[in-house]
Amino acid sequence: MKFSIIGCGRTGTNLAVYLTKAGFVPAGFFSKTRASALKAQKAVNNAGLIFDTAVQACQNTDILFITTPDDTIENVCSDIASKNGFKNNISVFHLSGALSSEILASAQQSDPKQSDINIGSIHPLQSFTPYEKGQASPFSGINISVEGTEGAVRVGEKIVTALNANSFTLPTNAKMLYHAAAVVASNCLVTIENFAINLLQKADLSEEKAYEILEPLIMGTLNNIKNKGSVNALTGPVARGDSDIVSSHINAIKKDMPEFSLLYKIMGKYTLEIATQRKEISSDQISKLSKLFN
Numbered sequence: 522m523k524f525s526i527i528g529c530g531r532t533g534t535n536l537a538v539y540l541t542k543a544g545f546v547p548a549g550f551f552s553k554t555r556a557s558a559l560k561a562q563k564a565v566n567n568a569g570l571i572f573d574t575a576v577q578a579c580q581n582t583d584i585l586f587i588t589t590p591d592d593t594i595e596n597v598c599s600d601i602a603s604k605n606g607f608k609n610n611i612s613v614f615h616l617s618g619a620l621s622s623e624i625l626a627s628a629q630q631s632d633p634k635q636s637d638i639n640i641g642s643i644h645p646l647q648s649f650t651p652y653e654k655g656q657a658s659p660f661s662g663i664n665i666s667v668e669g670t671e672g673a674v675r676v677g678e679k680i681v682t683a684l685n686a687n688s689f690t691l692p693t694n695a696k697m698l699y700h701a702a703a704v705v706a707s708n709c710l711v712t713i714e715n716f717a718i719n720l721l722q723k724a725d726l727s728e729e730k731a732y733e734i735l736e737p738l739i740m741g742t743l744n745n746i747k748n749k750g751s752v753n754a755l756t757g758p759v760a761r762g763d764s765d766i767v768s769s770h771i772n773a774i775k776k777d778m779p780e781f782s783l784l785y786k787i788m789g790k791y792t793l794e795i796a797t798q799r800k801e802i803s804s805d806q807i808s809k810l811s812k813l814f815n
């Protein structure tokens with residue numbers, strides 16, 4: 522299958538390299554600057570063409586990837602559609618995590634038969650850096666979501682398999698929730714560990730030492746979530762219904778790190794929800810803890 526890339530940055534170039542290695546054929550590259558398109562072409566051993574317009578990138582290909590920044594994808598697509606640039610049977614994809622395939626609707630609307638153009642999104646749960654020759658594949662073994670029209674999901678799954686990654690499908694209208702989940706799991710984890718490291722720094726430990734002593738605890742907790750599920754993995758004073766300890770935490774944080782006081786209480790409130798589901802603490806303990814967190 523032939524593919525074209527519009528937007529030759531980190532994701533587009535990495536995608537081009539590993540799809541080419543997997544036997545897909547680069548039709549060519551278009552980017553805001555010719556220099557980026559040339560760089561991507563060089564990364565695939567000068568295969569494919571350099572296009573002068575986005576429309577040209579759609580003309581001689583089976584798959585089109587629009588790997589421009591999120592806030593430009595819809596306009597790039599509708600601009601091509603307004604010039605009748607999409608040919609029958611093309612599959613058009615973007616790789617945004619937060620946005621769904623619906624932002625590519627203009628491609629389908631430009632097709633008189635409406636059904637011959639596949640639109641989809643494939644989102645690699647990976648953080649890409651600029652491609653460097655000799656690097657390991659950033660796609661190998663990762664998880665990639667696929668959603669879109671039936672045809673797009675079929676092609677998307679083939680692409681993911683070719684990249685040696687694992688695919689899973691999502692309903693189109695769940696894309697934003699899925700992305701929020703990824704942000705909570707990754708970015709908010711950083712926020713929470715930053716909070717813990719700050720507390721230990723207040724206790725006179727260096728940042729490096731703080732992480733060193735926390736690391737086995739963090740990894741052990743992740744392992745417990747994996748083996749027992751997120752409800753059963755909970756341990757600690759809230760899970761035991763120990764309101765005296767929790768009250769002392771709140772006082773200590775209020776005194777030494779008041780800026781984190783609200784965060785501790787909000788997280789405590791949701792931790793109490795989990796502890797309540799386990800039915801191991803009494804209603805009296807729940808009510809005492811609840812008062813502390815409100």
Ligand SMILES: NC(=O)c1ccc[n+]([C@@H]2O[C@H](COP(=O)([O-])OP(=O)(O)OC[C@H]3O[C@@H](n4cnc5c(N)ncnc54)[C@H](OP(=O)(O)O)[C@@H]3O)[C@@H](O)[C@H]2O)c1
Pocket residue numbers: 527528529530531532533551552553554555557558588589590591593597615616617618644645646647648649650
């Ligand atoms: N980076 C990641 O870790 C990651 C992970 C998963 C998904 N994604 C998704 O991948 C997509 C691309 O992100 P990225 O991080 O690869 O961005 P990036 O490195 O900034 O690359 C975007 C490229 O798009 C080009 N571009 C911008 N506007 C354009 C336009 N109107 N027409 C043609 N080309 C245009 C830029 O071209 P020039 O270089 O020519 O100026 C740039 O090279 C986004 O949807 C993002 O959500 C990224």
